[in-house]
Amino acid sequence: MKKSVLTFGAAAAALAMTVPMSAVAADAQRYSGDNRYETAIQVAKAFGTADTVYLARGDEQVDAVAGGKLPTGPVLLVSENAGVRALVKSTIADLKATQVIVLGGEGAVSDATAKAVSGSINYERLAGANRYETAVAISKKLHPADGDGSKVYLANGMTLVDALVGGQIRNDGPILLTNGSGTLPASTAAEIKRLQPKEVVALGGKSAVTESELSAAAKLGKGDATEAKAKAEADLLKAQREAHMAVEGWYTVDKGTDLKAFATKAGLSDPAKKAAVETTFPKVLLSDIAKVADTEKIFSVDGAGAPGTETEALAAAKDTTDAKTYKGLDKIYDAVKNDSTKSETEKGKFFMNLAQAKDAVAAADKAKNDGPTQAAIDKYAASAKEMRIGGNTRFETAALIAEAAYPGGKDAKFVYGANGTAFADASVAGYLDNKAELQGPVVLVSKETAPLVTSEYVKNVEAKNKAVNDFKGIGGKGVISDAVLISLDTLLD
Structure with missing residues (x-):
């Protein structure tokens, strides 16, 4: 199956470019403790x-x-420490939460901790025997x-970074985990088979989610029936046109x-006719x-090194099927039957070739009129569409995911930055857009530098959504310096 890959452009190829820094007196905008x-x-x-409040293990x-990808509320990180428990319990009370959902098994968040912070609220647990089953x-x-x-x-459930920023894609499906081994974990495979997705999107490059893992996941899904039928119909249309080309x-x-320029010059204003031409382009019928x-x-x-007019192309037309302009069996036979140098046996051979080609035309016309068989449709519907959002680095992948989630910053209120290696702070960022007033893309930075791909994404948001004026960091100065935040925030002014 053909795969689509999102790319960020030439600017995204540069890695870890340093943003000019200057001494700053005031603290930058950030959520930090x-x-x-x-x-x-x-x-x-x-x-x-x-x-709703979600609880997850902090270490x-x-x-x-x-x-x-879970909706409606923030995540709070917890531990067995009594002081942390007290702070989290107080925060849940301040939020006026009525539901607490624990992420992970007792090895991650014990019942004792869950009860201590939930107080009188009954909590629900989403857990499996391991990270893959919890997902x-x-x-x-x-x-x-x-x-x-x-x-x-x-x-990838081992490196986490791509899954981390993937939480901002809110629209249509869960994040499931693999391990980069080339084989899907059994629980992940079973869940994909249960869901029967029409599309599987790998987050990250081929070393994070391998080609074999993506392909295996897609085969557990099922293609869109409408799209599958359209592809099968396109196959019939192409076969019909090729049969006519052999004769005509x-x-x-x-x-x-x-194709666009040709359609304009040829007056192909009918979308259906243009779609038909596209199936065999750049070869086109005389009609x-x-x-x-x-x-x-x-x-x-x-025989010419430069393009020519229709007359010039037709004048150079050949009777071999590797020609740029092919006469077609109709014209070839017309010439042969009037050629006194050809024997009746030779003429009969050309006639049979033409008769067989016309039979093929009739069969192709009938198949097109009858429509695709169920088997032909099933061929395209047997596997989900494969796609990848991945760059050469985690920073580039994050920028690509941000663009997929918030193209040009559409509907965003802020742009958020998290340290690309400090996952604890970054892990809470995917929940910010559970509140409409806080929604916005999350990109990755280093403590003292902003990669060029990150800066380019922020510039793109500034150019396309003037309502976004603030860049906010997740984490303290130990993970993101004021200078980095201010330099990126300046791009949104």
């Missing part, structure tokens, strides 16, 4: 109130990351119905003229080009 637990609390306080962020439990919470066709995002001949449109002016040099001409 003295440690990861207090930083998560500061992010949660930005919600004001929240009906191992995999469950918080996998839960980034599956979260997926089932989000998508309880079997076979709902939800898009699935596949991320063809021109080859020169590589300097694309496709009836309106092209004879002064237009848009055709490849046999």
